[in-house]
Amino acid sequence: MKISISGTLNQALRRIIPLLCAAALLAACTPPPEPPQLSRGTLLPSPKPLLDFTLTDHTGAAFTRANLTDGWTFAFFGYTHCPDVCPTTLASLVQLRRQLEGTMPSGELPGTVFISVDPERDTPEQLAEFMPYFHPEFLGVTGDEEQILTVTRQLGILHAKAEDAGADDYLVDHSAAIILFDPDGAFHAVFGVPHDPVAMAGDFLALKHYYEAIQ
């Protein structure tokens, strides 16, 4: 095969090559990218790896630190007897997922985990009837009190049984934050209320981009 470069193209190339070299040189000297400015989230100064924990997901399978290393994961803490804040937040997480669908291959979409802070009533069976209603890919996770505390303590998530309006009717106060874990399974960023799915999607994409740029 014969490759011929026309005179004009050749000339153009001659002009471009020094520019390309300059650009490469500049790139080499460019300081590492700055962490993104987030509109809703707060990026941890340095991602916090988690200590081991063992929980159970709504299919009955073990849910451990290793489950957080398949990719990015959003986590929210709540309880299935909560009719207002928890369904509202889960609906926001569904909207967040819809925002991200189409911006990346579906295999790269962040996972979503709902971690119960009401182990007494939220059995894996209870979560199995609750979770898929919101999204078939969402995972409900529970454990015993101590197992749940092992996770929540590391994240600064607070929860406490409140108002005892009858044996089976108590309420649970819980942190309203949404936690983002990076693909190393480290606590990476936190999103406070109000949870705005569009803003969160933008923040997530910026964080993901930055994370990939500094790898």
Added chain:
Amino acid sequence: MKRILLACTLLVFGGSVTAESSINVTNAWVREAPPSARMLAAYMTIENSGDEERVLSAVTSPDFGHVMLHKSEVVDGVARMSHVGELAIPAQGRLELAPGSYHLMMPAPKERLTEGDQVTFELVFGDDRLSVQADVRKKP
């Protein structure tokens, strides 16, 4: 007779109707919940076109065992719900019962409510009672 008929119509088709009071309720809805949900929440906008504050002291319903006046709030990052004794609707003002804020909370009935179902609430303002129809909706 005509008057009574009208009153009945108002009672039956409540929702956005004022039964000679200054209170008008719009956009009343109950959030559809997963099959395993034990508690449900309802929301609405209550407007007071009168010159005096009105106080919602209780809500009853033939469709639920009991109805609680409730409030969700986030204090220092922690979401909590609490009972509210009564809710005041200011003169010429309105009160929104909305997700993450004031709401009605009810134990889920045995028969699961799904989108399209309708339920009735009786709002008690002192001696006045106002019947309100609410739709069950699936929404954020």
